[in-house]
Amino acid sequence: NAGVTQTPKFQVLKTGQSMTLQCAQDMNHNSMYWYRQDPGMGLRLIYYSASEGTTDKGEVPNGYNVSRLNKREFSLRLESAAPSQTSVYFCASSHFRDGKNTEAFFGQGTRLTVV
Amino acid sequence: AQTVTQSQPEMSVQEAETVTLSCTYDTSESDYYLFWYKQPPSRQMILVIRQEAYKQQNATENRFSVNFQKAAKSFSLKISDSQLGDAAMYFCAYRRTGNQFYFGTGTSLTVIP
Numbered sequence: 001n002a003g004v005t006q007t008p009k010f011q012v013l014k015t016g017q018s019m020t021l022q023c024a025q026d027m028n029h030n031s032m033y034w035y036r037q038d039p040g041m042g043l044r045l046i047y048y049s050a051s052e053g054t055t056d057k058g059e060v061p062n063g064y065n066v067s068r069l070n071k072r073e074f075s076l077r078l079e080s081a082a083p084s085q086t087s088v089y090f091c092a093s094s095h096f097r098d099g100k101n102t103e104a105f106f107g108q109g110t111r112l113t114v115v
Numbered sequence: 116a117q118t119v120t121q122s123q124p125e126m127s128v129q130e131a132e133t134v135t136l137s138c139t140y141d142t143s144e145s146d147y148y149l150f151w152y153k154q155p156p157s158r159q160m161i162l163v164i165r166q167e168a169y170k171q172q173n174a175t176e177n178r179f180s181v182n183f184q185k186a187a188k189s190f191s192l193k194i195s196d197s198q199l200g201d202a203a204m205y206f207c208a209y210r211r212t213g214n215q216f217y218f219g220t221g222t223s224l225t226v227i228p
Binding site for chain 1 (some may be wrong): 119124148150157158159160162165166206208210214215216218219220221224
């Protein structure tokens with residue numbers, strides 16, 4: 001059981017370049033999330049998808065776009081990378097069923113450096 | 116907006132001793148969930164323990180237990196018999212009924228041999 005799989009694990013971009021971070025989960029979860037982690041700031045929500053076909057902005061959405069391709073996959077796109085987007089990015093998923101929430105399950109993270 | 120506060124950026128504990136990490140949160144909800152996650156140097160986020168707000172009994176998982184004070188909006192993590200493998204960043208997280216999770220800024224725990 002792979003859980004949540006993110007690719008790539010490391011990436012270096014030049015300012016202005018674009019890229020897409022890929023995320024897939026095999027737990028049949030409804031909800032998926034993208035977070036960024038910066039020193040001293042914890043994890044901040046970029047975008048989330050409550051269910052297939054829906055996406056919503058989180059705390060820090062500027063400079064990012066997302067696509068919920070199907071129930072399994074949720075991608076994060078940086079259209080024009082900036083040094084301020086240097087961070088560690090995490091994809092996560094969770095389930096909401098019968099009034100019960102599960103915890104969030106995380107991928108292994110992507111360390112992105114924008115130079 | 117919900118906020119989660121971890122007021123201890125760094126903590127240290129002697130091996131085999133007990134340490135308590137603090138977390139407070141702000142919410143107007145009555146039904147919600149609280150979590151502690153561990154992030155070792157490998158970067159992987161690992162669930163340590165969870166607490167459902169409607170349950171009065173404090174959650175425990177082996178050497179890990181919580182002190183959940185709903186009225187005070189406090190959710191501390193106690194690690195007993197600390198081991199070298201417990202060294203990590205610990206994050207407190209809040210989730211209301213719905214979808215969004217809110218995380219604190221983390222506490223870096225050092226275990227001294």
